[in-house]
Amino acid sequence: MREFFIIFKQAFLTKAKTKSFIITTALMIAAVFLFANISKIFDTVQSITGSDKDSAEVLYVVDSSGDLGESLVTQLSANESDITVKITDKSEQVLTNEVRDGEIESFVILGLDSTSRITAAYSSMSALDFQLPMMIEDALQTIQTEINANELSLTTEQVQTLFTPISFEQKSVSPSAKTEEELGQARGLVYVLMFLIYFSVIIYSIMIATEIAAEKSSRVMEILISSVSPAKHMFAKILGVGSLGLVQMVLFGLAGFIALKTSSSDMVDGFFSVFGFSNMNVVTVVYAVIFFLLGYFLYATLAALLGSLVSRTEDVQQMIMPLNLLIVAAFMIAATGLGNPEMLYLKYASFIPFFAPLVMFLRVGMLELPLWEPLLSIGIMLVTIFILGWFGARVYRGGVLMYGPSKSLKDLRKAIQLGKE
Structure with a gap:
């Protein structure tokens, strides 16, 4: 067994002392700590550079109804959104040109049709912009619910009962599940x-x-x-x-x-x-x-x-x-x-x-x-x-x-x- 342990020790220590093994192990451990603290690092960098102050996205709103713009501001604030809403009287063409020139990031045109249904048209330079439109759509959907509730003379409690979730439980009869x-x-x-x-x-x-x-x-x-x-x-x-x-x-x-x-x-x-x-x-x-x-x-x-x-x-x-x-x-x-x-x-x-x-x-x-x-x-x-x-x-x-x-x-x-x- 003496020869076995000598070879065992040699195989273990030879690889353990190689630069490639030491560097790889150290890099992997460093990567783990970096991943665990990545958000803290970003916050620190933003606080030093001050970039977090400029990171809030500005949304320009053209409100033809006269009421939806303020309701959107209120709803986005209630959702704890970082979006800054600015209501403007500029035309759609002017805002489109400003988006193309990089002066603004996005804008949305709001209105109400004859059935009190909200219409919204969102425009931005990127076709892959999904997060902000979804936040706007959710906020407008809530506003639409409030409009419909007012027309039907529903109280807040009655509106909440409309969205009461069902009780749904999934079970499997398999003994291994x-x-x-x-x-x-x-x-x-x-x-x-x-x-x-x-x-x-x-x-x-x-x-x-x-x-x-x-x-x-x-x-x-x-x-x-x-x-x-x-x-x-x-x-x-x-x-x-x-x-x-x-x-x-x-x-x-x-x-x-x-x-x-x-x-x-x-x-x-x-x-x-x-x-x-x-x-x-x-x-x-x-x-x-x-x-x-x-x-x-x-x-x-x-x-x-x-x-x-x-x-x-x-x-x-x-x-x-x-x-x-x-x-x-x-x-x-x-x-x-x-x-x-x-x-x-x-x-x-x-x-x-x-x-x-x-x-x-x-x-x-x-x-x-x-x-x-x-x-x-x-x-x-x-x-x-x-x-x-x-x-x-x-x-x-x-x-x-x-x-x-x-x-x-x-x-x-x-x-x-x-x-x-």
Whole structure:
């Protein structure tokens, strides 16, 4: 075991001390804190530059009715809008020219037809201006309701009863279904953790394959396997890089938690609410760790196997293309289930070992599954990892001694034959 831990330590520390790893980790942590405080930074910059004073949008209003303009000002103020309304007597053509010349941003022409229905024509330079027109339309709709209520001699209480919402509750008779609120909270958490598992498996699997190929290209491998068995070397590499990956993920998680908890921004509260972190399910997090580890060892073993077949780091990407296709397929299948995790093909896919880390995690995170389903999936993955490890050790034993250009996966047979000799 001494040789195993030496290689384990070497794989962990060598990657941990590289500039790329340190810089990437530092940049990601800095990005997390920047994201959590972005609104505070914007407020600080605006307060220093004074740009916030000029940020209020000015809306010019032409009111042919004589009453709607003042009502619009009152309603926008009641809605706590930052829009400054200026009533003007200029013609539509003059205002249109001013918009084109950049002198003003927008204007609206208001009027009442013969049936006391409000007519409004909004004009601005941008065709993608949606927020302000929607605010104006909502305010005018409220004014229209007041006009109609006055004509019908309705009191304020009677008007409010017209907009009383119904009581509507959605239920599912499926024994695995969660409530809509629980499903919404779980969906965001599962989505974030799925991305974490997906990118982690890709990044660290490629790291293992590249590390093995680099040792082969420098002929260091010949020295290593003379003092330690190739299988022990392979699993020490996998555990070393995997431990480094876990440390990095923990650092990112702690940085994100501290940054979001220490930030006083309303955006952070919204982030926690939308993505389900405000009511985090401990069981979902435990399953995330389990499927992260199993997915990593599954794909890392396959990456080590494939990495042993190449002699140049330039050939790594081509050789591990099947691995990348598998994890991309798993992510795409899981992503289709975010809207409806009860689809039948997801159930079947969750028991396929190369899809299970993402698909079964999606199902256990968003559904109330019987315990035997995730346990069966975990058991299938463990058996697959064992078989892949046994087969990978045989390939690895001969693959690390193969040099020259790697043609294709047909080199597996050659590696096994060489390992027997």
